[in-house]
Amino acid sequence: NAGVTQTPKFRVLKTGQSMTLLCAQDMNHEYMYWYRQDPGMGLRLIHYSVGEGTTAKGEVPDGYNVSRLKKQNFLLGLESAAPSQTSVYFCASSTLQETQYFGPGTRLLVL
Amino acid sequence: AQSVTQPDIHITVSEGASLELRCNYSYGATPYLFWYVQSPGQGLQLLLKYFSGDTLVQGIKGFEAEFKRSQSSFNLRKPSVHWSDAAEYFCAVGRTSNTGKLIFGQGTTLQVKP
Numbered sequence: 586n587a588g589v590t591q592t593p594k595f596r597v598l599k600t601g602q603s604m605t606l607l608c609a610q611d612m613n614h615e616y617m618y619w620y621r622q623d624p625g626m627g628l629r630l631i632h633y634s635v636g637e638g639t640t641a642k643g644e645v646p647d648g649y650n651v652s653r654l655k656k657q658n659f660l661l662g663l664e665s666a667a668p669s670q671t672s673v674y675f676c677a678s679s680t681l682q683e684t685q686y687f688g689p690g691t692r693l694l695v696l
Numbered sequence: 697a698q699s700v701t702q703p704d705i706h707i708t709v710s711e712g713a714s715l716e717l718r719c720n721y722s723y724g725a726t727p728y729l730f731w732y733v734q735s736p737g738q739g740l741q742l743l744l745k746y747f748s749g750d751t752l753v754q755g756i757k758g759f760e761a762e763f764k765r766s767q768s769s770f771n772l773r774k775p776s777v778h779w780s781d782a783a784e785y786f787c788a789v790g791r792t793s794n795t796g797k798l799i800f801g802q803g804t805t806l807q808v809k810p
Contacts, residue, residue, distance in 0.1 A: 589739075616796045625705070627786060627800040628740075635795060643797070675739060681796050684730070687739035 587611055589688035591676050597694045598666045606661040606691050608676030614686075616679045617659040618643075619651060621672040622690075628675065634659055666695045698723050700789050702801035709777050710809045717772040717804050719787030729770040730788040730798065731761055740786065746770065757781070782808045 592607040608617065615636050620628040630643030634653040648670060650662045659678075663670060673692050677685040699722045709715055721727060728747050732740040744755025751763040761772045770787060784805050790798040 618797070620800075625802055627700075627802045629800075630797060633795065633797060641795070677740075679796050684742050684745060685796070685798060687732075687741075689739045690737075 589676055589678055589686050591674075591688040591691050593691060594689070595692045595694075597696065598663075599696050600667060602666050603662070603664050604666065604693075605663075606674055606676075606693075608659045608661070608678075608688060609657055610659075610676075610678040610686070611657065612678060612686065613656070614678035614680055615656075616681060616685075617653065618677045618679075618685065619649070619659065619661045620675045620677065621645065622675060623672050631661065631674075666693075668695045671695045698789065698799050700787055700799050700801035702785075702787055702804050704804050705802070706805045706807070708807040708809060711779050712776050715772075715774045715777045715781070715806070717785050717787075717806070719770045719772065719801060721768050721770065721787075721789045723768075723789055723791070725791055726765070727789040727791050729761075729763060730790070731755065731759070731770070731772050732786045732788060733757075734784045734786065734803075736783070743772070743785075777806075777808055779808045779810065782806055 589610045618633040619631040629645045632651040634640045637656040640651045652660045676688040679685040701720045730745045731743040734740045746763045784803045787801040788798040
């Protein structure tokens with residue numbers, strides 16, 4: 586039982602490049618979330634999903650897209666990376682009534 | 697607007713001393729409250745949560761927190777801090793609707809002196 590896993594762990598991009606971050610959970614959770622963590626700002630919600638095939642915007646969605654084609658996977662895409670997107674990205678999953686379980690994070694550096 | 701405030705950005709305590717981390721929230725209804733801990737380079741781990749009932753909740757690693765509705769607070773406490781408690785601590789608030797979304801505070805970094 587791996588819980589929540591994230592791929593990759595670390596990535597360096599040049600401005601304008603694209604990439605996809607993968608989040609996978611094996612707990613059969615309906616709800617999945619993508620956050621970014623920046624110093625002094627806590628975690629801010631980018632996008633979330635309340636079930637397979639559904640997505641919704643969070644607090645800071647601009648510049649990101651997501652997809653939830655399978656219940657266990659939640660993908661975060663950056664179509665044209667910007668230096669402002671340098672951050673640590675966390676994925677989490679939960680059932681409605683319960684705790685959010687977090688992945689180990691992806692460190693992204695955009696040059 | 698809903699918000700969570702952790703007034704202390706950085707706290708230093710001596711090993712063996714007691715600890716209290718503050719959390720204040722602004723929320724329209726009775727919220728669900730959480731404390732998470734993040735060790736360097738790691739994801740977030742749940743310490744404890746409050747949904748309803750007894751306002752003093754016990755968590756893992758010897759932590760406890762008390763929900764005080766009148767003060768809109770959910771402070772985290774530990775009677776005796778260990779060096780391994782050095783980490784960043786996040787308070788979060790949410791309420792079951794149809795999204796399960798949480799709002800996080802800015803975090804408090806705990807340093808433990810030997």
